[in-house]
Amino acid sequence: MKSFFLAGFMLASVSLFATNIYVSPSGNDAADASVSAPKATLSAALRDARNLRRLQKVAKDEAIHIILKGGTYFQYEPVFVRPEDNGTESSPTIIEAAAGELPVLSGGMKVTGWQKQGKFWVADVPDFNGIRLNFRQLWVNGAKAVRARDVADFTKMNTILKNDKKHQTLWVPASAVRTIAKAPHAELVIHQMWGVANLRIKSIIFHGDSAGVKFHNPESRIQFEHPWPSPTVGKPFNNSAFYLTNAIQLLDQPGEWFYDQDNGKLYYMPRPGEDMRKAEAIVPAIETLVNVEGTLEKPVQYITFKGIAFNHTTWTRPSEKGHVPLQAGMYLLEGYKLRPAGVPGNENKGIENQAWVGRPVAAVALLNTSKINFEGCRFEHLGSCALDVVRGSQSTTVEGCLFRDIAGNGLQIGSFSEEALESHLPYDPADIRVLCSGQNIKNNYITDVTNEDWGCVGIAAGFVRNINIEHNEINEVSYSGISVGWGWTKSVNAMRNNRIFANYIHHYAKHMYDVAGIYTLSVQTKSTISENVVDSIYSPSYAHDPKHWFYLYTDEGSSFITMKDNWTPSEKYLKNANGPGNTWENNGPQVSDSIKTRAGLEPKYLYLKKL
Template sequence: MRTVMWMIAVCLLIQHTYAADIYIAPSGNDLHAGTAAQPKATMSAALRQAREWRRLHDPAIKDGIHIILKGGTYFLYEPIFIRPEDAGTTESPTIIEAAPNDQPILSGGIQIRNWQPFKGKIWVADVPAIGSEPLNFRQLWVNDIKAVRAKDTNGDSMQRILSWNHQTASCWIPTPLIRGLEKASGLEMFIHQWWAIANLRIRTLEVHGDSTLLTFHQPESKIQSEHPWPAPWISKESGNSAFWLTNALPLLDEPGEWYLDVKAQKLYYWPRDNEHLSTATVIAPVLESLITMTGTIDNPVSHVHFKGISFQHSSWLRPSKMGHVPLQAGLYMLDAYKLEVPGTPDKKGLENQAWIGRPPAAVKVSYAQYTSFTACRFEHLASTGLDYETGNRHDTINGNLFKDIGGTGIQLGMYSDEATETHLPYHPTDTRTVCSNIMISNNLITDVTNEDWGTLGISAGYVKDVTIAHNEVHEVSYTGISVGWGWTKTINVMSNNRIIGNKIHHYARHMYDVAGIYTLSAQPGSEIIGNYIDSIYKAPYAHIPTHWFYLYTDEGTAYYTVKDNWCPAEKFLQNANGPDNVWQNNGPQVADSIKQAAGLEAPYKYLLSEKAPVHHSQPINQYQ
């Protein structure tokens, strides 16, 4: 009997020794052992334990480490930092995953409670301080539905500017119907211009009868009036640039709108008919990034995998601090101006220069390899969802949901260093900085770009050997998938990129100069094959109402094969392309078998139940 008991004890000891699982629960405690019965409370504590196991070569990690998150919401007080010491190996990966049948949420937000009646149907709540700092935010979610920052027009309607004076950096608009805005603190202008929007903080508002003069804060005032592309649109034929004013209490005039008084730390909200603030879950974002996975060029993070995790409630505050004037794809200009004498080192005829910055992402990855995100959810996010920024190789983004995101869903690759003029081709001495051998497949990307309308479903800059396959991109304000940067025919780091079998539809809801698939610059060996592209919205404030396309190879695009892509008409644009592009069999004649094979593959079609509703009241373009 003693022998049997001893053998059982040994078996239990061995089982414990080789169980490399660390459990986390919202009700846990970081002093706990991290077992299923005694879970830790935070991912940071679990990562530290895993890091120590690796440092000490604990035999328990032979087959890998599983950090298992039980269901519930984990409100983060800082971004989770994954570093080279957290790296796994092929035989012993680090897997961060949901417990079976659970849905853990990593939230960068804070819950707003204790609502009180204010005036009419408007309610008010105190905003908690973050440490000793007042909290500022530009997004709000009520019962998982994004609320609307108070503005002077209802729904999607906009007004038109009267004129723009580039010399004085000022703008005339029709005098607002709501009086007293000249005294409002924090008032902003949201303006539609060609293929991008801009957020401009208003410095002065002067009423002159039926017209009002606006000036703006720096640095956005100078950039907005000096840069030529895209500039405010002035046209008798199609109408001037559309705009609205936002962020003032007097503008809060319909259900679903909100206003934050930052100085007083008061939040005002007009509930929708089915919302009761005594029971509603109201979340304001605090953190701009929830996960930062960063290695170095010589010591990358490797073999870290996320499975079944939900990332929610990120913030983005640059527009409130410095304005936001993008060049393209949501990349904002740090400086930009028209050249009096055209010509740069790469393009003799180039008449402008620009230097750009990159918006933050809820999850950002740099210098990593053999990492993955599988069956995760990226929802209720202010700017970019997932961004593989620099130096990433052999990574996989597969079977995820990207929904209700203010900016781009998935972004990857270098665009331009902040110190490099953005039209110069990227060709670094050490090509390990280039994102390569990345697979983006079977993701559903829906209702993204809903705040910065000039962003994208999937956006790739200077990348090589990247495959974007069998994704569905749906309900976006601008282009579905974009690959390339630089506007140059010069050979650069880009090559062998493949855009294969994607389904892109119901796009261009707000912005034109647009396509389902868009490319820039020379990319030898690259392909656009077997995609399905359909249903381009009639954007009500487009600068040129006919400037919409299914496929669009823009400046410098070269060495691309474009074939067997289905769309309802042959409405394509090849603008200032480079050499050796091959176009073959694109349009409505493409075989039904190719059309039907595009989009999510069979094991991932369950994601389709998450699709955002189509805007049936907005017409679809028909091309004859």
Template sequence: MKKSFTTAGLLFTAFTLYSADIYVSPAGDDRNSGEQGAPKATLTSALRQAREMRRQSLPGVESGVTIHMAPGDYCVYEPVFVRPEDSGTPEAPTVITSDGVAWLNGGVRIDGWKRQGKLLVADVPAFNGRPLDFRQLYVNGKKAVRARDVQDFEKMHRIISNDPVNEILWVPAEAVKGILKSPYAEMVLHEMWCVANLRIKSIEIHGDSAAVRFHNPESRIQFEHPWPRPMVTTDGHNSAFYLTNAKELLDTPGEWYHDISTRKLYYYPYPGETVTDAVVPAVETLLNVEGTLDRPVENVRFENIGFEYTTWMRPSLMGHVPLQAGMYMTDGYRISPKMERYQNHKLDNQGWLGRPESAVTVSGSKDVDFIGCRFEHLGSSGLDYKWGTQGGLVKGCLFRDIAGNGIVAGSFSPGSHETHLPYDPADGRELCSGLIISNNLITDVSNEDWG
């Protein structure tokens, strides 16, 4: 550490790194200088140091700042934030890169498995001081199946009728008789062009039929909104559904169930399978790049960075009743008389939407790029350019094993904007423009939210 002596005493310089390179390693320490031989431990600390280097115009920043992340896992308990103060310029960008793949990891490892009959059981640890809940489990690198009543989706049961007045779905009694005492069971209902996740509140058997009611707010939204609606036809092609999240459904190798009341995790292993690596996701967002319209985040590039293990808990807490593209309704209902909204179409309903969480979000930015990055094992969207973005390049990235959308791009229906209204903000900077998505591999996405 360089020192300077004055008559007032001994002063220490704030930084000892006089280059535009900062190094980070899973084996580092955030108290380190960030030099190659003394790396930081977290990207957050490295960004703070880069921010201060630019603020003080330290030597080297005129050519840009590069944060070198050693390959490995960087576990996070909250999103890494990138702010306007982290911006570069076209000639001197801020670059976060790895010479292998540095993973921002939102997962928690599950150890201590014990045999219990055909099942393996383990205790679920607390996360960041709180009990942990989740909607995905990855065993030996592969997503396991949340316990459900069918393995072949072609063999799903179908509803009998839809009773929106009493907020009841009538289903075959044989479909639900095995989960009458299951406290947290869910129904995944296939509607016209999307699926809804509905938390089951009660089941009443009436002969060969059963009345299924659901918790709020999804019950109110599900039965009030007219589109998309459950299908009830004259040829038997009614809406199909499957049941999930009940221990009674844990009957097939590869399935799991989490009992949140006892904090026990159950897994049905395949014959001869040994669980060497089990991970559950604990966070919803790993990276949040966010500026404002007047002070955007500019000229930031991510290279060879991986983003893995996120969840999305709204379906467990409030259900999930989407309109389309995975965007969930916060309210939606039929109106009468119809409103004259379009030249050739009278509007018969109103609705407002929310946007699912994403592993990486970009808002209020200009030229924020992702090059050769990996987005894997994610519980909702992968990468979301939400609003107010100009430019940006997504190139050579891998999007794989993602519950919802791989990439979402564009501001089109903010939460307070009625979704049928054309979105034409007074400040056009709110819109997203100029984004280039090129030469990426997008595979096995929307594998939970089929809409």
């Protein structure tokens, strides 16, 4: 091999070697990037690689290896990978961990200087890059702490009494909110069918044993106008449960924290044995760690991330504008019921509501790319989605990766309706380059995701085609394991040739119902869901309809999908408002044990469960 400082050799003499660019947390971006004088940041290393290619100092069959030594790389902005960083099929750029080491790209900031104050530890949160931080997560010694809330056990959540849409008021037991009546920035998180909404409390009025809670905008308008998912009150459903958070009055359990943003002070109640003078406390500061973004005419291509950890991201929108999702974490920008139903055009003649959605942020985002690979990477301790293949991306491979402790979706892939496209419309763009196609999501271990935004899923795929989701294990998710499709439409659209094969999904629906291990929407011509295993569903007592859960679920408009040889403990499936062409063959407990044995991680990747 040759290191960066040898890059000046003639091309003929270097074609047998790889170019290595070294990076270390203790490096210097002015260094020459050799093993003994590494760069300090991935951004600087990418610039060096870019210059090597620009100056034609890399042979056509020579890979560039950007080798990150172990340790934490704290970032103040996302790394931007652009078309000028492109590799080729014979000369890729590989961003990889040094042998036996774990480099961590972190969007967090350490909080130090803790002082004991009674039962709390208190620290000043310094400004980040010149501004006061706003954050919703804290990790202490690598473990996620709990944002102070009124219940330690979710089965003990209070439930609403009335949903007053006209006056945009939720009526709740007065005893539930009395302690936080004067808290300046308290939030109410409400369970509603297949999603939760984060609502910033504006005011509380007391009337006997009841209290009326009003909220800030825009979430107040959205919450009380949109029809689905909605709070439930009265039979046959359970009343919607809720919990309160973000008030110092709620800080009463070990492992809980509260951030007084107005005064920049962080309060923490330690777990047994924790000494905050010695502990590592990290709060998230940036939302995205890596943006891989090209254009349709010039996509980013032939970049591989190998053995890299992506940690400690934030998502501040719920603290600034609330969060009222439609489904799979896609948040409503506007939504309302149509009276009378229907709009002009065959597709929408019977539609009874309209909705427009935005997309939550991700730690790593791909836009207009080709042949981008993630191998053996770790996505952990993240404040929203982990990996987002947004649009215009072809042939992405995500294999052998760990997704753990993630607030929202593990992966989200493809269009979920652009902000200007009404969510129930079919998506079939004239320029097919904008589609996400040929994604290969294989042998990943996805666990403890959706742990804040309960309506999210392990793998969320929207309008995609030729996607292969294979041999993944997904567990400890709040809602569904794998969701494929979008649009609630029986019209032909961009989706086709999707394959969901040999995945193992268990311990799902931890908090939400109207749920399945594998869930589909809309027309997906020549798509196959086969040889998967779905087992061990949770039974949350506060689910809106305790009977409304399923192992497999083809929802509105699902068409031309083959369901075959999937093992489930019973044939508890739902086929709701499906279109034509679906085939169900040999699904249930009678499926061969060999299929059950093969599902999930292949032997080579079982080590992921021990990390």
